[in-house]
Amino acid sequence: MIPSKALAGRFSWRGLAVALAVLVPFTLFGSIMLMTPSPSLLIGGGLGGADCAEAATATDLSESAREDIPADYLELYKKFGAQIGVQWNVLAAVGKRETDHGRSSLPGVKDGTNYAGAAGPMQFLISTWGGKPRIKMGTDYNGYASDGDGDGYGDVYDPADAILAAAKMLKRNGAPDDLRRAIFVYNRADWYVDQVLAIAKRYAATGGIDTPNPACDLAEDAPDGVVQKILEYALAQRGKPYRWGGTGPDAFDCSGIIYMAYRNAGLTIPRTTFGQWPFGLRIEPGSEQPGDLVFFDAGPGTGPDRPGHVGMIVSPGKMIEARCTRCGPIKVTTYADRGNVVGFTRPLQNADVLEQLKSAALT
Structure with a gap:
């Protein structure tokens, strides 16, 4: 798969043109997902949104999610989605789009960085992470480095740390209510937003976005x-x-x-x-x-x-x-x-x- 270039507004227009040129013949999971999600994907929750039975059902896994998401990653998406207050399936969709839940063998997933400087299963820029791949928590740094596994360090290559950080970034930028903005800030391309929302929709049992209600x-x-x-x-x-x-x-x-x-x-x-x-x-x-x-x-x-x-x-x-x-x-x-x-x-x-x-x- 093509790893995302970047987070936090680092996507250049020249890079976008290159990515789009590559993306035209590219199929994601067997079908091109460049569709614009319907308004039903962007339910804001609360009074006037989906009823409670529908919202509860949406937290169940679809068959696609069961087959595609590794058990350890699914546990982390659910855990940190609930802890931070973002939709687990949107978080999982970002992980899928970025590195196929850490299974990609492309540069920057397990070590080093890709051509855009992104690293780890959720593809954080090292500068966005905090300046270096592994940061001792409690020290001075400016970034999203997080300690999801409780070892005292924020490691961009560690799935628990990276997924917790991604949840925080989505939350800070608009999730769970303004998903398009939150995902766009994660990687500034409308086609990327459409793909993530389409994957998230497939991961929920009801085919909708699991929005806290x-x-x-x-x-x-x-x-x-x-x-x-x-x-x-x-x-x-x-x-x-x-x-x-x-x-x-x-x-x-x-x-x-x-x-x-x-x-x-x-x-x-x-x-x-x-x-x-x-x-x-x-x-x-x-x-x-x-x-x-x-x-x-x-x-x-x-x-x-x-x-x-x-x-x-x-x-x-x-x-x-x-x-x-x-x-x-x-x-x-x-x-x-x-x-x-x-x-x-x-x-x-x-x-x-x-x-x-x-x-x-x-x-």
Whole structure:
């Protein structure tokens, strides 16, 4: 197979022309896959997306996936896809397109680099990885080098390290919601995006993209109708821009979307992150539920017990957040991979909120 040239915007237009010239007669797995995926491939998840039964089925393997993906690689795609919050079959499709899940014998897969400077089973540029193929974790470096096997080193040739790093890169650049952007940044060519999506589609049992669907977890985990109303409002704001001080309807900041979501359920909580942090009952990590808040040591004026950023839990490991102007639109993200979590609170257990709920029940 033809290994991808590059990651992170290193694909030159001259190189693209050469690749396309080679690709015309090239067949991938017996058929040319240069089709444009249908909108059904790009389901964003959440309310209004595929129903929960369909989403659950999509996590099953297709016969093609069972036959094609080595067991050890499949385990890593599933593990790190779930951990980082990207679709396992998209991650697997990148691995297939790059090096046939590490089985390619071309230069740069097991050692060295290919002609474009890419290395390892997921074909990271060494500069994108961190400057050298093997990096001791905890040292200063700038790149995606990751330790997926727990040996203390980020090795670009190690499948666990490389697949974890690829999951992080896809996540940073738009997955699971904006797949075309995430895959395009991985290798800046539209034909590459189309091929990866086509492979991912074949790997899922339903023939669709396995997109995390917060609404499915919400149906199971939401404690009551009040939380349902809170989350329905918050999830409906996805895709809208961040605006400092915003409380809608067109834009929100991090605490503004939470403030308005609670108002949608008839409840009043503090407006700002600094007010919301001491307001709710503190919750032990791992005990958080939909509607709870997760706070981060980030933003102006932040401190050890003065978090400056907040998101709302929508399902296990997932939150909806309005992060910053340059961070993209409001969306569902993971918080497990963030190293600056300060803590969790439950506004519904505040005495004032309990009184509001009691009054509402009596009217």
